Amino acid sequence: MNRARGLLSLAVLVSLATAQADTALYPTGPGRESGFIRFVNALGTPLEVRPEGKQTPSTLAPSVVSVFSAVPADKPVTGALSSAGVSLPVTLNLAPEEFVSLVAVPGDKDFELLTVREQPKDFNRLQASLALINADPGCTGGGLRREGRQEPPIFHDLNPGLLERRDVNPVQLTVQGFCDGTQVTEPLNLSLLEAGERYTVLLLSRDGKPVLVFVKDAFAQ
Helix, strand or coil: CCCCCCEEEECCCECCCCCCCCCCCCCCCCCCCEEEEEEEEECCCCEEEEECCCCCCEEECCCEECCEEEEECCCCEEEEEEECCEEEEEEECCCCCCEEEEEEEECCCCEEEEEEEECCCCCCCCCEEEEEEECCCCCCCEEEEECCCCCCCCEEEECCCCEEEEEECCCEEEEEEEECCEECCCCEEEEECCCCCEEEEEEEEECCEEEEEEEECCECC
8 A cells, every 4th residue: 555645835736637748747757766756736716837947838628637758857846836727846856767646636725635645566467457546535534335235345545645556457446436435426437447557546526525436547658
């Protein structure tokens, strides 16, 4: 199990969905160790991602999850996130080969950023790798179970900002999210999972209600 939690005060990030943007945010090259970062907009307004330097800004619509971009692990990632007229500087250090998902969620005033970290581990290429990120600040004991099955949950006991990943059989799955054992989301069809691929389910809050968002982990070329 990989679990990590970070909370930075920001100001507008809360939505998710499909991968976008095929350009890396920061330059990497031969001989440089890299980490991987993606952004999740879990807000109801567009989110602008503005890297420091000459890299081109990108905008995430509500409910969009970006692709993973490679960033140097030998220096901080710096830039700013902006939404609805609010901008917040970001400085973040990544370990070599670390995966980081920055998820903007509604805060008491503006917004907060959940920094979800994952250290890679080998997985069985004959299976699929599935993760759950609990990005709903109001959901304690978050988890995921197969719809209509009286069996142990796929994931459980994840508080906000935590991630768990496991290998699963490459089958067709329909899942539901729960908090503290109580079902809180509509069923979500994950379709047929492919062997050797990585996937992430995110448990978010949309308009005050928990929802599930599913993405196939993708990487910028």
